[in-house]
Amino acid sequence: xxxxxxxxxxxxxxxxxxxxxxxxxxxxxxxxxxxxxxxxxxxxxxxxxxxxxxxxxxxxxxxxxxxxxxxxxxxxxxxxxxxxxxxxxxxxxxxxxxxxxxxxxxxxxxxxxxxxxxxxxxxxxxxxxxxxxxxxxxxxxxxxxxxxxxxxxxxxxxxxxxxxxxxxxxxxxxxxxxxxxxxxxxxxxxxxxxxxxxxxxxxxxxxxxxxxxxxxxxxxxxxxxxxxxxxxxxxxxxxxxxxxxxxxxxxxxxxxxxxxxxxxxxxxxxxxxxxxxxxxxxxxxxxxxxxxxxxxxxxxxxxxxxxxxxxxxxxxxxxxxx
Numbered sequence: 001x002x003x004x005x006x007x008x009x010x011x012x013x014x015x016x017x018x019x020x021x022x023x024x025x026x027x028x029x030x031x032x033x034x035x036x037x038x039x040x041x042x043x044x045x046x047x048x049x050x051x052x053x054x055x056x057x058x059x060x061x062x063x064x065x066x067x068x069x070x071x072x073x074x075x076x077x078x079x080x081x082x083x084x085x086x087x088x089x090x091x092x093x094x095x096x097x098x099x100x101x102x103x104x105x106x107x108x109x110x111x112x113x114x115x116x117x118x119x120x121x122x123x124x125x126x127x128x129x130x131x132x133x134x135x136x137x138x139x140x141x142x143x144x145x146x147x148x149x150x151x152x153x154x155x156x157x158x159x160x161x162x163x164x165x166x167x168x169x170x171x172x173x174x175x176x177x178x179x180x181x182x183x184x185x186x187x188x189x190x191x192x193x194x195x196x197x198x199x200x201x202x203x204x205x206x207x208x209x210x211x212x213x214x215x216x217x218x219x220x221x222x223x224x225x226x227x228x229x230x231x232x233x234x235x236x237x238x239x240x241x242x243x244x245x246x247x248x249x250x251x252x253x254x255x256x257x258x259x260x261x262x263x264x265x266x267x268x269x270x271x272x273x274x275x276x277x278x279x280x281x282x283x284x285x286x287x288x289x290x291x292x293x294x295x296x297x298x299x300x301x302x303x304x305x306x307x308x309x310x311x312x313x314x315x316x317x318x319x320x321x322x
Contacts, residue, residue: 007130018100022107033096050074101118128205135204140205145195149319168199168314173202179249181279181280185284186281186310187286187311200285201251213246214248215251218254219253220254225240250282251282251285255285256288
């Protein structure tokens, strides 16, 4: 589970800014306190002298342990006295120290060489922030997916859409909750407005919250950006080849909406085949019937999907009109 380099760099900058802000605000508070409370200023000067003495003892060749303990005791007494004075004047006992957003790692992002939980959450939040640029992520969750909007009357094949979508809902939620790098590839088939995009993004929400790197986009946007990247027009693109191929989960929405040319077909084949070979899960949704996909694309693409993807057929009428 790794994120794009850009996400890590952005997180580092945010953490650095948090530390700088906390330090600067503490320095301002400390200056105000020392100017308004002379007794605190005096204590600070004494603590500084103790700190200097302690640093000098490190270069002392004799047994300095007793002197070190004495200075530490004096420092503790002064610190306690300062805390009382601050409290009596309406300040927090630690008002002169930086107030970090995460007191565990002090906004460094790591504790004892391990990534802090605050850093993990920041990476997840930044990943979601990126996805929100291209998808209504917050509007599409499992909690707000309503199977009651689907008909409870059998269709011409005797299948009840509500029962079918309830099974798909349960299966996709389980898929998201148990997602791993060895999860299956999924193919969502069905007409427009049947919830394919909603459930795709509901999966994305859960998988991102579990700390995975997810890339989501329409087939058209992905193909256009990869073509721009290949020809050096990559100054303002969202999708990059390394992200599409290397992410933990790739979601390709609206397969079939891309420009119908040899480049798009070759690009889609490369994406699908490369991720199958790398054993990286992919979810594809399309408004096309599978027979129409076979007519639209060459057999290299549809045969790879046939052998490696679990199909889920969405039924019913456009629920967006309900």
